[in-house]
Amino acid sequence: MTIELLNGDTAVQVSDFSLEKTLECGQCFRFCRDGERWRGTALGRVIELSQRADTVVFHGILPGEFSAVWADYFDLNTDYGAVNEALCADPTLRRACEYGRGIRIMRQPLWETLCSFIISQNNNIPRIRGIIERFCRAFGQPLEGGGYDFPRPERLAECDACDLGELRCGFRDRYIIDAARKFACGGVSAEKLGALDLDGARKLLMTIKGVGPKVADCALLFGLHRTEAFPADVWIKRAMERLFPGGLPECARPYAGIAQQYIFHYARTSGLFSE
DNA sequence: AGCCAGGGTCTGC
């Protein structure tokens, strides 16, 4: 990865990275395309990015900030070439892997990830994005550049489920409040979860109302980068039946979560179930 | 109108 300062922007040359696939594969909900650029809110900041071939430009971001913050956020310090090579040992996995090449598992904050995937339950991606947008606008800090930060759990811990009415998030309102209270008091935290094995961390997350196995696994994979976690939603279940009736191939075990994301993207967008 | 969406809870066996 080579990093270059280009009149106030940072231009990065990196292989195995697709901005579009990474931002559109269903792991994050706060980035939108705006012409050539992607604009989104992350880590308390509004950022704009664009990509041409292997060059990704972080607009208005200096190399120091890129290296300190955004390289890690987009998981650009991980060697996906090596991961992909391991996954390609299985022929079916190879297809999904080649199709999804460029997807990276972003390192998003745990609270934002958990909360987003609580909202995701029995819901579709466009509506999830809408609810999260209203959620941030209603309870988040305004930011330079016109966006709103993701609300802090402490802010929501003082609220009641009925305060979330304008979000139109349905039955999920009380789940968000319960999660906020458990995070605000430290009952659940990245530190506690980090000290536990996968099953223990899963169980602790599932003490939150509205958090079952799938949402817990999303929090572990996308919010704590536990790549052994394998979130199984309706798409993954369908895809597994069709593609891997005998279960996930052994070669995928250490990177089950990364394989999961390739399979999810493949199942949803390749026409596997629509043609 | 009915079905589906990155599910989970609660009840009853």
Add this chain to the structure above:
DNA sequence: GCAGACCATGGC
């Protein structure tokens, strides 16, 4: 442990 009703909302 497991099936089935139920849960809000909105797009198709």
